[in-house]
Amino acid sequence: MRYHHSEKLLGTAAELLVGVLEQVGVMKRAGNKDRTSKETTMSARMGAGSWIILVVLLLLLVATGVVIYFGWTLAKGTDVPASGYAAMAFGVIISLAVGFGLMALLFYSSRQGYDEPPVLIVSEDDSVESTDVPAIK
Numbered sequence: 778m779r780y781h782h783s784e785k786l787l788g789t790a791a792e793l794l795v796g797v798l799e800q801v802g803v804m805k806r807a808g809n810k811d812r813t814s815k816e817t818t819m820s821a822r823m824g825a826g827s828w829i830i831l832v833v834l835l836l837l838l839v840a841t842g843v844v845i846y847f848g849w850t851l852a853k854g855t856d857v858p859a860s861g862y863a864a865m866a867f868g869v870i871i872s873l874a875v876g877f878g879l880m881a882l883l884f885y886s887s888r889q890g891y892d893e894p895p896v897l898i899v900s901e902d903d904s905v906e907s908t909d910v911p912a913i914k
Contacts, residue, residue: 886892
């Protein structure tokens with residue numbers, strides 16, 4: 778049973794990745810397939826904007842690795858006081874609380890229908906017709 782559940786999660790993650798790649802423009806669906814179809818094709822050529830974004834992100838990744846390396850090797854023999862650990866723990870707890878709170882609000886607004894597009898609801902006993910909007914024939 779666990780294998781089936783993990784296989785389902787992997788399928789969902791793959792569909793999510795394909796959806797993101799479609800939005801970026803790197804991947805497109807073959808033909809008029811629906812979103813659940815697994816038949817996709819990579820575009821033969823990425824645009825200049827996609828390459829620029831890819832290069833910038835890779836450079837940021839390399840720069841982060843360099844900063845981590847130098848921070849790790851140059852900080853030998855340095856002790857962090859108890860107040861430093863307390864501040865770090867406080868920052869982690871606050872960051873997690875903000876993340877959990879925002880996710881809770883996201884799910885709440887989605888379930889309550891706040892994310893739906895607005896719809897004009899006209900009551901049946903409303904006999905006043907608008908003169909601003911032409912009638913559709």
